[in-house]
Amino acid sequence: MEFVRTQRVRIQTDAVSTLPLYRSAPSLEVRLEDFELYAMDRLRVLKGISDGLSRGKKPEEMKKLVDNLWKANMSHPDSSEVINKDIISHFVLRLVYCRTEDLRKWFLSMETALFRYRFLLGSSEDKRASMAEFDLPCKAVSSAEFENVRDKLNQVARSIGLPILTADAIFYKVPFEEVPELIAGRRVYIHKGYAYVAMHQVVSLVVTQFRSILSKALILTNRKWTSTIREQEKDRLTPIVEALCTSYLGPDYSQPKEFGEISVKDLDQISKSSFPLCMRHLFDKLREDHHLKHGGRMQLGLFLKGVGLKLEDALAFWKAEFSQKVGAERFDKEYAYSIRHNYGREGKRTDYTPYSCQKIISLTPGVGDHHGCPYRHFSDENLRAALDRMGVGSRAVEDVMDKVRNRHYQLACTSTFEAVHNSQCDAGINHPNQYFSDSQKILQSKNNAAA
Amino acid sequence: MTIEEAENGRDDMLIDGPDRANSIPDGFNANYLKVYYGRLFPHFDIFKWMCYGNDGKHPACDKSYFGRREFSFTLDNDIYLRFQSFNSASELESSIREKCPFKIDIGPVYSVDPAKRHAYAQGGDNVFAPVERELVFDIDITDYDDVRYCCSGADVCLECWPLMTVAIKVIDTALRDDFGFNHILWVYSGRRGVHCWVCDGKARRLTNEQRGAIADYFRVYKGNENSNKKVSLTGPLHPFLARSYTEVLMAFFEGNLLSSQNILSTEERYEKILSMIPDESVTSELRGKWQGRSSNSKEDINVHRWGQLKHMLQSGKQKGQGLRVHEIVFTFTYPRLDMEVSKHMNHLLKAPFCVHPKTGRVCIPIDPENCEEFDPTAVPTLSELLQELNTGGIGADVDDEWDKTSLGKSVRFFRSSFLQPLLKSCKEEMETSYNAKLQQTKNNLSW
Numbered sequence: 001m002e003f004v005r006t007q008r009v010r011i012q013t014d015a016v017s018t019l020p021l022y023r024s025a026p027s028l029e030v031r032l033e034d035f036e037l038y039a040m041d042r043l044r045v046l047k048g049i050s051d052g053l054s055r056g057k058k059p060e061e062m063k064k065l066v067d068n069l070w071k072a073n074m075s076h077p078d079s080s081e082v083i084n085k086d087i088i089s090h091f092v093l094r095l096v097y098c099r100t101e102d103l104r105k106w107f108l109s110m111e112t113a114l115f116r117y118r119f120l121l122g123s124s125e126d127k128r129a130s131m132a133e134f135d136l137p138c139k140a141v142s143s144a145e146f147e148n149v150r151d152k153l154n155q156v157a158r159s160i161g162l163p164i165l166t167a168d169a170i171f172y173k174v175p176f177e178e179v180p181e182l183i184a185g186r187r188v189y190i191h192k193g194y195a196y197v198a199m200h201q202v203v204s205l206v207v208t209q210f211r212s213i214l215s216k217a218l219i220l221t222n223r224k225w226t227s228t229i230r231e232q233e234k235d236r237l238t239p240i241v242e243a244l245c246t247s248y249l250g251p252d253y254s255q256p257k258e259f260g261e262i263s264v265k266d267l268d269q270i271s272k273s274s275f276p277l278c279m280r281h282l283f284d285k286l287r288e289d290h291h292l293k294h295g296g297r298m299q300l301g302l303f304l305k306g307v308g309l310k311l312e313d314a315l316a317f318w319k320a321e322f323s324q325k326v327g328a329e330r331f332d333k334e335y336a337y338s339i340r341h342n343y344g345r346e347g348k349r350t351d352y353t354p355y356s357c358q359k360i361i362s363l364t365p366g367v368g369d370h371h372g373c374p375y376r377h378f379s380d381e382n383l384r385a386a387l388d389r390m391g392v393g394s395r396a397v398e399d400v401m402d403k404v405r406n407r408h409y410q411l412a413c414t415s416t417f418e419a420v421h422n423s424q425c426d427a428g429i430n431h432p433n434q435y436f437s438d439s440q441k442i443l444q445s446k447n448n449a450a451a
Numbered sequence: 452m453t454i455e456e457a458e459n460g461r462d463d464m465l466i467d468g469p470d471r472a473n474s475i476p477d478g479f480n481a482n483y484l485k486v487y488y489g490r491l492f493p494h495f496d497i498f499k500w501m502c503y504g505n506d507g508k509h510p511a512c513d514k515s516y517f518g519r520r521e522f523s524f525t526l527d528n529d530i531y532l533r534f535q536s537f538n539s540a541s542e543l544e545s546s547i548r549e550k551c552p553f554k555i556d557i558g559p560v561y562s563v564d565p566a567k568r569h570a571y572a573q574g575g576d577n578v579f580a581p582v583e584r585e586l587v588f589d590i591d592i593t594d595y596d597d598v599r600y601c602c603s604g605a606d607v608c609l610e611c612w613p614l615m616t617v618a619i620k621v622i623d624t625a626l627r628d629d630f631g632f633n634h635i636l637w638v639y640s641g642r643r644g645v646h647c648w649v650c651d652g653k654a655r656r657l658t659n660e661q662r663g664a665i666a667d668y669f670r671v672y673k674g675n676e677n678s679n680k681k682v683s684l685t686g687p688l689h690p691f692l693a694r695s696y697t698e699v700l701m702a703f704f705e706g707n708l709l710s711s712q713n714i715l716s717t718e719e720r721y722e723k724i725l726s727m728i729p730d731e732s733v734t735s736e737l738r739g740k741w742q743g744r745s746s747n748s749k750e751d752i753n754v755h756r757w758g759q760l761k762h763m764l765q766s767g768k769q770k771g772q773g774l775r776v777h778e779i780v781f782t783f784t785y786p787r788l789d790m791e792v793s794k795h796m797n798h799l800l801k802a803p804f805c806v807h808p809k810t811g812r813v814c815i816p817i818d819p820e821n822c823e824e825f826d827p828t829a830v831p832t833l834s835e836l837l838q839e840l841n842t843g844g845i846g847a848d849v850d851d852e853w854d855k856t857s858l859g860k861s862v863r864f865f866r867s868s869f870l871q872p873l874l875k876s877c878k879e880e881m882e883t884s885y886n887a888k889l890q891q892t893k894n895n896l897s898w
């Protein structure tokens with residue numbers, strides 16, 4: 001895979017199978033943003049599976065869960081993009097989870113479970129396609145042989161409560177080691193080391209195969225990671241990979257629910273009352289300069305989307321500011337695209353999620369950038385001034401600065417929240433949109449109490 | 452060391468000679484064992500076996516193979532030495548002779564020399580982990596205590612030993628016919644059970660998951676096998692169970708166990724069987740027939756009652772009750788395996804030809820084809836063997852001294868029925884995989 005910062009070049013081939021086997025890394029160019037976002041989406045699916053398994057969900061429930069998780073996180077309005085997202089996200093997480101035995105084990109079992117249920121959810125045509133893609137150590141039982149063992153196969157079918165076989169039943173002959181779970185349950189007839197696997201039992205076979213290929217591949221990935229990739233990519237992929245496995249996976253705030261919609265006219269007021277410092281700073285800078293660079297537009301734009309600003313309003317809001325600097329025509333030509341893009345209306349049509357604190361803290365804003373985490377990226381002097389503008393009292397400012405010195409940026413933000421709202425925040429601040437919604441809750445209850 | 456030297460350490464010193472030789476006392480001690488390891492134990496055969504052909508000249512031989520095998524020794528004073536490894540037959544032999552272990556266990560082949568495992572721990576890539584291990588089974592008669600009335604615990608007699616014979620037949624047939632294994636060694640454990648070593652290359656390379664699957668294939672007890680010995684059969688039998696039932700278990704139960712263990716002779720015993728039948732109308736009718744009555748027919752009372760029970764359950768009045776007959780037979784006769792031993796690669800198992808410290812009997816191989824003939828009470832003991840050595844005259848430096856003793860038969864059987872065919876197929880397998888490797892183009896897996 002190639003990674004580029006520029007617009008991705010499309011190398012789209014027609015998808016053959018809906019269930020890829022991830023045999024080799026695709027020769028696609030991938031934008032860094034996608035690299036991370038796709039991986040996060042897949043991670044949500046895997047964590048959901050892990051949750052379901054640890055709650056002891058039954059196979060049928062798991063199947064449904066996986067179906068829902070997949071649709072919720074991995075779909076894409078652009079159908080040709082779905083398979084790429086699937087493949088890219090898998091290979092990114094392979095990098096993330098190749099690095100220790102424990103990570104490999106977790107990833108292997110979750111990906112295997114995911115594969116199992118996706119295989120089961122597929123049509124019989126999909127199943128056949130997957131089987132053909134695997135170099136399965138099995139061959140179809142000829143009709144002559146089928147007649148020879150038919151009694152035994154029927155005996156097995158009866159023993160597991162299945163109807164008598166029809167004459168056109170399809171069986172595969174497989175070395176018994178390939179289907180351990182069918183052996184363990186005595187769900188197949190075995191003779192001289194070969195298991196006679198019915199078409200409907202094939203999932204066991206492909207899952208075992210999938211698992212063993214992935215298991216070996218993870219070891220190789222680990223070698224490549226330690227020997228070359230980590231060093232080569234130390235300024236680009238490595239920090240992302242290292243951050244991903246501890247990624248923030250709480251509510252992603254991409255779908256504002258609690259407070260409904262926010263209109264453009266409310267923005268000034270709520271930015272003062274409920275925006276965390278990072279967003280307030282971006283908002284103020286935008287008002288002041290009528291411009292923000294790409295990083296700032298992403299950080300603030302996605303936050304506003306999470307807050308409840310609709311696409312039309314977002315376009316109006318950004319246009320009102322930008323056109324003062326670059327003109328309406330240039331805005332339409334150059335900037336409107338990326339805003340629609342954030343809302344999933346352009347390009348890959350990913351519905352981007354607002355940045356979490358962890359992500360913002362890990363950003364590296366350059367000259368002229370205003371995004372990032374102020375507690376981390378501001379100088380002492382600038383931070384004190386900013387806190388002062390937010391109305392944080394001098395004692396609280398010292399408390400915040402103390403946390404900053406100890407590099408506890410989220411705690412510093414939490415202290416700020418508490419000082420501004422004069423209220424406890426026990427959960428701590430993990431996400432700018434959480435800051436916003438917690439703030440709104442407090443303000444509303446204060447309003448209600450006043451009324 | 453000669454027997455004289457060994458005996459010099461004891462008060463009852465021997466004077467050599469045919470008449471006096473009878474006076475070698477029974478039992479087991481370190482001095483006897485030293486002689487046994489020095490003159491009788493087939494070190495070289497164990498070495499050849501554990502090499503699986505890798506000690507040969509073929510370019511595909513893995514010279515490090517034998518050296519990565521774990522042996523562990525239990526010494527006289529209960530000192531337990533794990534992770535012993537050896538690089539040659541002579542290293543193995545001299546270590547056994549020197550340490551004189553009361554028990555030798557064989558573990559897996561590891562990724563690296565187990566004796567140097569700590570040195571590799573830092574290495575990163577070379578993780579210390581088992582990579583090969585025979586598929587093993589351990590069957591212990593103490594696990595049958597609820598279905599044998601002649602003995603309990605570690606005791607075993609000719610009345611209950613046939614339970615082991617049945618286990619060997621059922622498992623051996625399945626290993627060969629179902630799983631397709633060919634190189635299977637059955638060994639008397641020296642006291643109260645049998646061990647099985649499946650040595651085909653395919654078996655040695657099974658993962659823990661695959662081993663677990665095989666163990667589960669053999670399992671018919673529901674629930675935890677430690678707490679609940681009850682067999683639960685829910686529907687028509689799988690071909691493996693059906694075959695075991697019709698070819699081995701039924702005949703053994705009706706023709707042997709029923710009478711030899713007097714399974715239905717007393718109220719306490721038949722109640723145990725009636726408790727396995729959920730249908731009250733059946734049990735109360737049978738109870739009515741059996742209570743306070745001793746059979747007046749000439750027929751064995753157990754056989755008679757069994758006939759009545761079977762008739763009632765199979766008469767067709769009670770649908771599905773026929774399965775209860777199967778359950779009773781399975782409960783009393785089906786092999787009870789120690790699952791954990793089979794499921795994990797790194798489980799240790801006692802080496803063949805060890806001597807059991809409590810009985811003094813040698814852990815000799817059992818021929819599965821003639822396993823009915825095996826008599827645990829006739830297995831040579833250490834003292835008997837030393838006696839035979841003594842009567843055979845002094846010839847301490849002659850090879851194959853075992854040939855003159857009753858151990859000879861067992862060593863010969865080990866070689867001709869197990870070791871030679873095994874090594875032959877190892878050689879063939881090596882040839883095949885070597886050629887395949889030459890052909891194979893490198894499969895370049897990218898990340």
Ligand SMILES: [Zn+2]
Binds near residue numbers: 606
């Ligand atoms: Zn007995």
